[in-house]
Amino acid sequence: MQSQSLSCGKNKDDAQNDNLAQTVQTTELIRTSQSWDGVELPEYLQGRPELVAVKYEIPAGQRLGWHHHPVMNHGILVQGELTIISLDGKEKIVHEGEAIVEMVNTIHHGENRGTKPVILYMFYLSQKGLPLSVQHPEIPLD
DSSP states (O other): OEEEEEEOOOOHHHHHHOOSOOEEEEEEOOOOSBOTTSOBOOOOOSSOOEEEEEEEEEOTTOBOOOEEOSSEEEEEEEESEEEEEETTSOEEEEETTOEEEOOSSOOEEEEOOSSSOEEEEEEEEEOTTOOSOEEOTTSOOO
């Protein structure tokens, strides 16, 4: 993670009267070209992008069905703990405050094994008409 400070704009008189220097703190949460399982992300889509932001709320004990994402996406888990499981059994536990880069075109599912709801903000690089997720109900969770 990389942090930096940005000065807030103030006129000279205000700055002299204010003994406390105010700064905006920025922290880079993730910079990668790989999904959480170490696989390289695909090339960008051709054509005009459609950026999509989604807030997910997953109750404690809830399991999502098997699915895959045909488009790149990443996000921030702001509450709780989410376990992501790939079809081959590989697991990734995402903790509160952590960033995650999802698998692309790889079947997986998520589980909230914790005691409080998961709140997850995901950001997708898509195109008009493409689904963000494709469900696989033919694959049982157990």
